[in-house]
Amino acid sequence: MTVQAITVFMGSQLGNQSSYITMAKQLGQTIAQRRLKMIYGGGRDGLMGIAARSAMAEGGEVVGISPNNLAEEAIAIDSVTKLIEVADMDERKRLLMAYADAFIALPGGFGTLEEIAQVISWEKIGLHHKPLVLLNTNGFYDSLWHWLMTSVSSGFVTQNDLDKIYLADTVESALTYLINESDR
Template identity: 45%
Template sequence: MNKIKSIVVFCASSLGNSSIYEDQAKYVGYTFAQRNVQLVYGGGRAGLMGVVANAVLEKGGEVVGVIPHFLNSKEREHRGVTKLITVDSMHDRKRIMNDHAEGIIALPGGFGTLEELFEMTTWGQLGLHRKPVGILNINGFYDHLIKFMDHMVVEGLLKQENREMLLISDSIEDLLDKMENYAAPEVTKWIDKNEI
């Protein structure tokens, strides 16, 4: 088991239509602080992003925010975090967040959350990192996406071993346990097993 000390959380800059998303985002923050896991996130104070950060801070945990200059007017940077890093681009944001963390979790979100989640998953698939990547499937939010990924496997467009790289749970405690027990597979993205 590998103790994970810092995790990137990708999630919405809005709260969503159900209070369960805000409640669970807060619980994630409390759990991080309790387990001494540093939160690395997008640096905003709006939406679920702000809820997770505030919950970690409320319980005495550490928070690193990474935000591009141009998003300050939209996501409104969180000036109460332990460390705030301002960058020039979205790519810099993801790269620096990845550099500061030992794992990645996606909570409910929109296009931005999905883009970040799948870029980090692809980096793992290509062997650019060996970190665990997880989805916290709050209230079944990602059920349709999970079915679609399984469909990608059935259609032969995603390898089963690469599909299994993405850890999924509806419990933050269970997801963290899975992440701490994760062992990255050997990179097989470009290997045809018939050629071995």
């Protein structure tokens, strides 16, 4: 399957390091420059807003998916290519996964962690076979990666399952991995 649409999971906050903002801008710009579609949670604030506006500024196609109860926090409809309002967070997550050919996770909080876990668990049970990249800005995902490796060494996760997740330090290496995975 060729990667044409990437769902990006990320924080609705900016975080406390400028490198998070820099990486979100670069990811949005690069997705647009490569003529890929960016799918995301529809937020106007935080890394969500940064990545979406950066992709749009480069002439990209951006689809936001926001639950009705967060509509006041959603990006303005004229700021993205398409804004889809859904009934709840479950529907949002289902569409974020369905519309994607691949996933990239920037730094984020509990929502981002939940999305990562759902992508991993749904792949494990065969609901999709789409690659996931953790964009490890300033080592943000080092602790999670350590936990994942401990899950393997403790016999709860197979190495084959872990091999379906890629830890990348740069936008370029993340996208190169996704393109190469889609060619297999």
